Every structure is written in structure tokens, then in C-alpha cells.
Amino acid sequence: MRRGWSYLFVALLALAPLSPARAEPDGGLSRVLEQAQAAVQRVRGLPFLRDVPVETPSPEDGRRLLDRLIAGELPESVARGQGRILEGLQLLPAGYALREELEAILGEQALGLYDGERGVMVVFAGSGAAAELPSATVLIHEYDHALVDQHFGFERRRRVVDGPGREDRHFAWLALAEGDAVLTMLIATSPGGDPDVENFLRGLEERPLEGAPRLAEAPAWIRTLLLEPYHLGTRLVTDAWQRGGWEGVERLWRRPPLSSEQLLHADRRGDVPTELQAPPPPAGWRQAARLQLGELGIAAWLGVHLDPSRAAAAAAGWDGDLVELLEADSDRSGSSRSGKRLGDLRPGGTGPEPSVGAGHTRPAAGTGSGKAYRTGVDNASAAAVEQRLRILTTWDTAADAGEFSEAVMAWLDQGAETVAHWTLRQTGRSVEIGIELAPSPVGEVELLDEDPWSGVEFSGNSGGEDL
Numbered sequence: 001m002r003r004g005w006s007y008l009f010v011a012l013l014a015l016a017p018l019s020p021a022r023a024e025p026d027g028g029l030s031r032v033l034e035q036a037q038a039a040v041q042r043v044r045g046l047p048f049l050r051d052v053p054v055e056t057p058s059p060e061d062g063r064r065l066l067d068r069l070i071a072g073e074l075p076e077s078v079a080r081g082q083g084r085i086l087e088g089l090q091l092l093p094a095g096y097a098l099r100e101e102l103e104a105i106l107g108e109q110a111l112g113l114y115d116g117e118r119g120v121m122v123v124f125a126g127s128g129a130a131a132e133l134p135s136a137t138v139l140i141h142e143y144d145h146a147l148v149d150q151h152f153g154f155e156r157r158r159r160v161v162d163g164p165g166r167e168d169r170h171f172a173w174l175a176l177a178e179g180d181a182v183l184t185m186l187i188a189t190s191p192g193g194d195p196d197v198e199n200f201l202r203g204l205e206e207r208p209l210e211g212a213p214r215l216a217e218a219p220a221w222i223r224t225l226l227l228e229p230y231h232l233g234t235r236l237v238t239d240a241w242q243r244g245g246w247e248g249v250e251r252l253w254r255r256p257p258l259s260s261e262q263l264l265h266a267d268r269r270g271d272v273p274t275e276l277q278a279p280p281p282p283a284g285w286r287q288a289a290r291l292q293l294g295e296l297g298i299a300a301w302l303g304v305h306l307d308p309s310r311a312a313a314a315a316a317g318w319d320g321d322l323v324e325l326l327e328a329d330s331d332r333s334g335s336s337r338s339g340k341r342l343g344d345l346r347p348g349g350t351g352p353e354p355s356v357g358a359g360h361t362r363p364a365a366g367t368g369s370g371k372a373y374r375t376g377v378d379n380a381s382a383a384a385v386e387q388r389l390r391i392l393t394t395w396d397t398a399a400d401a402g403e404f405s406e407a408v409m410a411w412l413d414q415g416a417e418t419v420a421h422w423t424l425r426q427t428g429r430s431v432e433i434g435i436e437l438a439p440s441p442v443g444e445v446e447l448l449d450e451d452p453w454s455g456v457e458f459s460g461n462s463g464g465e466d467l
Contacts (some may be wrong), residue, residue, distance in 0.1 A: 036139035039188040081289020091221040114145040144181040168294025172257040179233025232263040260296035274320035305414040314407035317400025391433040
């Protein structure tokens with residue numbers, strides 16, 4: 001069962017107007033399907049190795065199928081945990097029903113999809129937004145997924161990159177798949193096979209939400225997850241195609257991108273990210289959920305309260321991250337907390353200046369040198385905290401880590417309504433952040449016997465290998 005950010009290969013209505021307009025032939029769905037398959041084979045120079053069965057569910061069956069597929073990719077328990085993490089980072093509003101909202105957005109938008117697990121093309125003719133037959137343009141996009149699956153086994157490759165804590169790697173793989181399909185669609189529908197990629201990307205930036213009210217109303221992070229694979233993936237695949245034709249694109253499938261960093265920076269496509277293994281939770285806590293943000297996600301998180309250019313600069317130099325949601329055990333939840341009273345240690349707060357423990361020195365701004373440990377709490381009444389985030393990151397250099405640390409501190413200063421208590425520690429290239437989540441306020445903070453940050457393992461990713 002998948003656990004990723006992809007939320008299916010769905011042909012979105014919002015993207016259909018961005019491709020070149022072309023008259024569609026008469027003859028109903030079967031003729032449109034034939035045209036789409038022929039166009040994909042012509043553009044890619046590859047034959048379909050086997051038939052792709054087609055299903056045309058009724059509107060009711062189509063909605064049930066879409067809901068079932070989304071539930072398989074994002075079970076409710078995973079959706080709740082990851083949703084709470086994203087709420088704590090203020091990427092989603094409080095109480096946002098992640099899975100239900102995705103079902104509504106994709107139900108509104110879905111024109112068709114390729115179900116890779118079954119190798120089946122599903123056409124939502126007459127269901128959701130697709131009140132009429134989808135055009136061959138839309139189906140070219142989905143048939144490209146089917147052709148690539150048959151020749152390069154992308155469904156098998158997808159399973160390799162799936163799983164909680166690998167979402168950024170999954171995002172990068174999804175961008176490759178969507179970029180491949182977009183380029184094929186643009187070539188097939190452009191006069192003379194000369195795709196105007198820049199025009200498509202401008203449209204994706206300027207008017208991707210026309211006719212898509214639920215998507216337009218969605219939080220910015222949801223729009224990023226659904227639309228950025230098309231944008232970043234199209235640039236990646238177009239660059240490979242312009243340099244080496246479809247053979248260049250096939251080389252991407254043999255060695256796919258491993259992170260959003262590799263999509264954002266062409267000069268870092270050989271930079272293999274580090275996969276972080278979380279230490280056991282502190283006594284009295286359990287891991288409820290985990291996810292990976294990647295450079296794109298960290299920039300979005302910081303950009304909630306910081307200038308986008310500063311957020312992007314602070315996220316650059318990313319080498320790996322893991323975000324955990326920890327929940328208090330049932331026998332601990334609601335109990336009183338004992339320990340040392342901490343003042344507001346955030347910069348500009350009313351308490352003492354940030355202090356450092358023995359053996360720790362505060363790094364000079366922007367240098368990332370040495371080690372730093374900073375903490376802060378609000379001045380609310382004491383109460384038990386039942387949830388906390390543990391954010392583990394590693395960076396290319398200590399200077400990158402220092403720049404990220406300063407940006408996180410600024411984020412906490414400017415908008416910490418979801419934060420009851422926080423800690424930040426930089427050690428060389430690693431930055432580790434603890435956030436105890438509101439609305440359970442905290443004034444008394446327990447000093448744990450064990451170090452909640454010990455045992456973080458930094459190891460080279462097994463990524464970069466031929467899959």
C-alpha cells in the first residue's frame with residue numbers, strides 16, 4: 001500500500017486549457033482513445049507492448065473508485081498524522097481534513113487516470129467535472145503514463161520510493177512522470193511537433209485554476225503538491241530531451257531524480273540526499289506519523305512567515321530531513337509536568353537571552369560554526385502537552401545549517417500560534433528542532449533524563465543507484 005504525496009496520476013481539468021487547442025474527431029470515445037494511443041506511440045517512437053484496458057465508470061462508481069484509490073494512497077490514519085504535522089508547521093489550517101479535501105479537489109478535477117497497479121485506463125466520462133468526453137489531448141497525457149510503465153516499469157519504481165519519510169523522493173519521481181507526459185502531450189498537439197514549453201509553463205503559473213474552484217480555494221501547500229510536479233517535471237524532462245532526445249529522457253528513467261533539490265537546481269542533480277533514521281522517541285512518547293519535506297517543503301514552511309526569497313535561500317543547501325509527530329502515551333497524557341521553569345528565550349522575548357549549555361557556543365550569524373541550543377516557551381498557564389514535532393535536518397555545509405537555523409528562529413518570532421514550546425540545536429551540519437504543539441499550552445517544561453536528540457544517524461542514501 002502506497003504512502004506518498006502523489007495522490008494518483010489524475011488528468012486535471014485545470015491543466016487541459018494549457019495545452020494547444022486542436023479539433024477533436026467525431027466517433028465517440030473509442031475514436032478518441034485510438035487517436036491518443038497512436039499519438040503517444042508516434043511521438044515516443046515506442047509501441048505499446050500490450051493492450052491497456054479501458055474502464056468508463058458511472059458518475060457514482062467513478063467517485064467511489066477515486067475515493068478508494070485515494071484511500072489506498074493515503075489511509076485515514078496516515079492522513080490525520082501527516083495533516084497534524086502540516087498544521088503544526090502552518091502549511092495547513094487547523095482542522096483541515098486532508099484526505100476528504102483531496103477527494104473533493106480531485107473529484108472536481110478528474111478527467112481520467114491511469115491506474116498503474118492494474119494497468120487500466122479509467123475515463124471519467126460524465127462524472128465530476130468531466131460531463132463530456134475528455135479530449136484526446138488529455139488522454140495522450142495518461143497514455144504516456146501507460147507506455148512508460150510498460151517499457152520502464154514506473155509502477156515498480158514507484159514502489160521503491162514509497163513510504164513515510166520518503167515523500168520528497170516520491171515527489172521527485174512523480175515530477176519525472178508528469179514531465180514526461182506533459183512533453184509528450186505538447187509535442188503531439190503542437191504544429192510540426194515543436195512544443196512551446198515556455199508558453200505552457202507561463203500558463204501553469206498564471207492561470208492554472210480556471211474552472212477549478214476547489215483547487216483555487218485549497219491551501220497553498222496543497223496547490224504546490226498537485227501542480228509543482230507538472231512545472232518542475234516539465235523543465236527537467238524538456239532539458240533532457242533538448243540535450244539528448246528521448247534517449248536522454250530514458251536515461252532519467254534509469255537514474256531518476258531523488259529529491260526536489262535536484263529538480264530545483266540543475267547543477268545538483270548528482271547530489272545524493274542523506275536519509276535520516278529517527279532515534280527512538282523519548283520515554284513516555286510514541287511516534288504517530290512522519291514525513292519528509294525536502295527543499296521545496298522547507299521553503300514553503302519558512303515562507304509562511306518569511307519573505308519567499310529568504311525562505312528559498314535558507315532551504316538551499318538541504319541534504320536531508322525527517323519530521324516526526326510524537327504523541328504522549330495514554331498514561332502520560334493529561335498528567336502534570338514537572339521541571340525547570342523556562343522564560344521566553346526567543347530573540348526579542350521578555351525572558352533572558354538564549355542560553356547555551358556546557359560545551360556549546362552560539363554560532364556567529366550565517367556561519368553555522370560550533371553548536372547552539374536555544375529554547376523558548378510562551379507565558380501561558382501550565383498544562384500537559386500531548387503532541388510534539390521532532391524535526392531532524394542535515395545540510396551541505398555548516399554555513400547552510402546556520403542560515404537555516406536563523407530562518408527558523410525568525411519564523412518562530414513572527415508566527416508561533418501553533419507552538420507552545422520549542423528547542424533548536426545546531427551541531428555542525430545538523431539542525432534539530434523540537435516543537436511542542438498548541439493548543440495545549442505549556443509553562444512548566446519537564447527536563448527529560450534522556451537526550452531526545454541522541455542517536456540520530458546520518459548515512460548516505462542508497463539512492464542514485466540504477467533502479
